[in-house]
Amino acid sequence: MKNYHIETKCVQGGYTPGNGEPRQIPIIQSTTFKYSTSEDMGKLFNLEASGYFYSRLQNPTCDTVAAKICELEGGSAAMLLASGQAASFYSVFNIASCGDHVVSSSTIYGGTYNLFAVTMKRMGVEFTFVSPDCTEEELAAAFRPNTKAVFGETIANPALTVLDIEKFANAAHAHGVPLIIDNTFATPYNCRPIEWGADIVTHSTTKYMDGHASAVGGCIVDAGKFDWTKYAEKYPGLCTPDDSYHGVVYTERFGLAGAYITKATVQLMRDLGSSQSPQSAFLLNLGLESLHVRMQRHCENGQKVAEFLEAHPQVSWVNYPGLASSPYHALAQKYLPQGSCGVVSFGVKGGRAAAEKMMQHLEIAAIETHVADARSCCLHPASSTHRQMNDAELAAAGVSGDLIRLSCGLESAEDLIADLDNALSQI
Ligand SMILES: *Cc1c(COP(=O)(O)O)cnc(C)c1O
Numbered sequence: 001m002k003n004y005h006i007e008t009k010c011v012q013g014g015y016t017p018g019n020g021e022p023r024q025i026p027i028i029q030s031t032t033f034k035y036s037t038s039e040d041m042g043k044l045f046n047l048e049a050s051g052y053f054y055s056r057l058q059n060p061t062c063d064t065v066a067a068k069i070c071e072l073e074g075g076s077a078a079m080l081l082a083s084g085q086a087a088s089f090y091s092v093f094n095i096a097s098c099g100d101h102v103v104s105s106s107t108i109y110g111g112t113y114n115l116f117a118v119t120m121k122r123m124g125v126e127f128t129f130v131s132p133d134c135t136e137e138e139l140a141a142a143f144r145p146n147t148k149a150v151f152g153e154t155i156a157n158p159a160l161t162v163l164d165i166e167k168f169a170n171a172a173h174a175h176g177v178p179l180i181i182d183n184t185f186a187t188p189y190n191c192r193p194i195e196w197g198a199d200i201v202t203h204s205t206t207k208y209m210d211g212h213a214s215a216v217g218g219c220i221v222d223a224g225k226f227d228w229t230k231y232a233e234k235y236p237g238l239c240t241p242d243d244s245y246h247g248v249v250y251t252e253r254f255g256l257a258g259a260y261i262t263k264a265t266v267q268l269m270r271d272l273g274s275s276q277s278p279q280s281a282f283l284l285n286l287g288l289e290s291l292h293v294r295m296q297r298h299c300e301n302g303q304k305v306a307e308f309l310e311a312h313p314q315v316s317w318v319n320y321p322g323l324a325s326s327p328y329h330a331l332a333q334k335y336l337p338q339g340s341c342g343v344v345s346f347g348v349k350g351g352r353a354a355a356e357k358m359m360q361h362l363e364i365a366a367i368e369t370h371v372a373d374a375r376s377c378c379l380h381p382a383s384s385t386h387r388q389m390n391d392a393e394l395a396a397a398g399v400s401g402d403l404i405r406l407s408c409g410l411e412s413a414e415d416l417i418a419d420l421d422n423a424l425s426q427i
Helices: 006-012 038-045 060-073 084-093 110-122 136-141 165-174 250-272 278-289 291-310 329-335 351-360 391-396 413-425
Strands: 077-081 101-105 126-130 147-153 179-182 200-204 218-222 315-319 343-348 377-379 403-407
Touching: 006 060, 006 278, 006 291, 060 077, 060 218, 060 278, 077 084, 077 250, 084 110, 084 147, 084 179, 084 200, 084 218, 084 250, 101 165, 110 126, 136 165, 147 165, 165 179, 218 250, 278 291, 291 315, 291 343, 291 413, 343 351, 351 403, 351 413
Parallel strands: 101 126, 101 147, 147 179, 179 200
Antiparallel strands: 077 218, 200 218, 315 343, 343 403, 377 403
């Protein structure tokens, strides 16, 4: 697609039908694909020709939607996955395995923290967690000779810290490793991390991209800019022959633009099978068609609600990058000039008990383990998503016991504020 504005890419990216073809993307609900000769099919298995043979690896509907997200992020290649968790796992495991090390921001999604600190640790990949606010020296000190990647979230869920992407990109590149950014909360409408130096971008498409709480999904986009061959000894999986494909070398056959995503597809998706269903990809695409319109309203509602809460006597603190009082306001103005997201976190006077009581009285915002869809919802992370963490880990993740995470949907801001006002008066 031409270099259109992002709004046009949200609506029409990834798919240009030919004469007489469907205007909406077809759902190719087929596990398998037909070939005339075994030789034709053999070429696919040798990675000598591109095409579809089994939807565990690739499906045309999923690829169409991945191509749209690739355009939105400004990448060179992309893939859909079954969930954001799968995207986070594949993005790291594609370049780091047993005996390797990764530097990660400490303020990341609770599920990602558990994946890194517990599950991947069991697989032999070690993580060092650094504060997103660390100095350049502290960041540099976290690297080891076996470090293979740096990971962070543009806007952390639920801490709402804003990452200094350039600081993290510079440190990663100075140590010869790529920066992976989870851009779920910002979405490419509000921030495109590749423009700030990120090499790989991941998403839980379950959130704003789908936007209607309809389909769980994930996505990985590669910028195609990181030169694996310069550090070939660090990335043998990309730069030396893969015996399972008759000795193909991904960087040679697919170039920097395609090596990383091809490897993740033909190795990890083949072996682990976290594929997204074509039905889910279709729903995701419906969401993407209005992403730019919805994000404006989510941010507008988030800003109004945050300002209301900040002025309310029952509220002890409010964290929202769009507030001038936020320690992340300057970073938000730099990286998120159009707005951050619809998620606001705050604490109520009276701590944990008051927080739980207040939430019961909300009529519009439902209590849910979710954020970032059309309907407002709220959550008390310390008693739900983050309950596996001890107090020190909670503090490092930026989650206090009284923290309420409120995801402002697309309802009227006036109604949301009246609902909050009523619930706060019940404490
Ligand atoms: C929800 C979320 C994930 C995990 O995504 P799932 O689709 O639930 O697997 C990862 N990162 C962030 C920032 C999230 O908000």
